[in-house]
Amino acid sequence: MKLSILDQSPISSNQTARDALNESLHLAKACERFGYTRYWIAEHHDLPGLACSAPEVMLSLIGANTDRIRIGSGAVLLPHYKPYKVAETYNMLATLFPNRIDIGIGRSPGGSAEATNALSDNFLQQVFKMADLVDELLHFLKSDFPNEHQFSKIKASPVPENPPIPWMLGTSEKSAQLAAQNGLPYAFGQFMSDLDAVSIIDNYRKAFISNKFSHVPEVLLTVPVICADTTEKAEEIAWSSLIWQIQQNRGEGSRVPTIEVAKNFELTVKEKEQLINLKQKMIIGNPQEVKNVLTEMQSKYKIDEFMILTITHSPEDRLESYKLLAEEIFSH
Incomplete structure (x- = not known):
């Protein structure tokens, strides 16, 4: 089983954005040592509590401070940008850090309608x-435009x-069919x-057409995980992430709250139901429990790689979660 990281670069209540970005760098360096396959950082715009609006900038820093782990965007929000500029940027990264760069491609706006309008014109049309x-x-990345194409004479350099x-x-x-x-x-x-990922992934495999980048269908599943020495400790740590999602639904929650603040947060009846649903989407437990769930999911979805998203108030708790999971998966 392969493990990778999706980092949203969350900002805790006692942090600045710079602190959060430094923790992202620290996380990538540590997880390379732990044996993780790839590290992707997400793109968000004007969303309180998330520090990274320009993954390509962070990837330059992380690439320069790591040696082996694959690094990439999760995702480049392509409707905001011209494909040529995206190809140039990631070709530049691939030149600096050979055979280590991924481009995760997404279509979501990554922020509010106002931020979307500030970023790009005609987002919906795009x-x-x-x-x-x-x-x-893809044509820019492969440098294989037909001779008659308007861009056939240019390269996404370097x-x-x-x-x-x-x-x-x-x-x-x-998205699966487009892939x-x-x-x-x-x-x-x-x-x-909330959709049936099993059928979506199965249909992706059936429709897959081999090309230069991938000869066989390849799937990874992104799941939220909180892992700690004991189930009780993992449950306690998870409060920060769970309540922060409730706060965001209210239009509040500019930072990830402490465990104490989260435990004392007053919920409406509807929010208590939301909390149960949110918790059901997370994998929370000790290393053996988390491994068991991932193993079951691996069999269910017929995949061999998980991308782990972990949000905690304490950077130490987040790092420990990734470390414990890696030790449990890779040492057995």
Whole structure:
């Protein structure tokens, strides 16, 4: 079983954005030592409590301070950008850090309507053109536009010896089919979806068309995990993440709360129901319990890689969660 990291670079109530980004760097360096396969950092815009709006900047820092772990975006929100610029940016990273760069491709806005308007014009129209945007990006990465194409004479420089590997990120049948049609590996965001991932992933495999980037269908599943020495401790640590999601639903929660604040947070009847649903989407427990759940999911979804999202108030608790899980998975 492969393990990887999705980092949203959360800002805790006692942190600045700089503190959170420094913790992201620390996490990537530590998880390389722990044996994780890849580290992806998410892109968000003007969302309180999330520090990273420009993954490519953080990836430069993280790449320069690590040696082996694959690094990438989770995701580049492609409707905001011209494919040529995205290809240039990630070709640059792939030139600096050979054979280590992934491009996670997503279609969500990553922020409010106001932030979306500030970032780009005609976002919704670009979403409708997502298939064309992906096609153009892949042609730039492969440098294989037909001779008659308007962009056939230009390159997304610098052209690396090993191009970055594009992944399609999503939570729906539509994203899975787009990945399959373009022969791309697929990352399913289990933590963001209520849909039947089993059938979506199965249909992706059936429709997969091999290409330069991937010869066989490849799937990873992104799941939220809180792991600690004991079940009781994991349950306690998870309060911060759970209540923060409730606060965000209220339009509050500018920072991840402490465990104490989270435990004392007053919930409405409806929010108590939401809390139960949120908890059911998380994997919370001691290392053996978490491993058992992942093993069951591995069999159910027929995959061999999980991307782990862990949000805690304490950076130490987050790092320990990743460490304990790696020790349990990789040493047995």
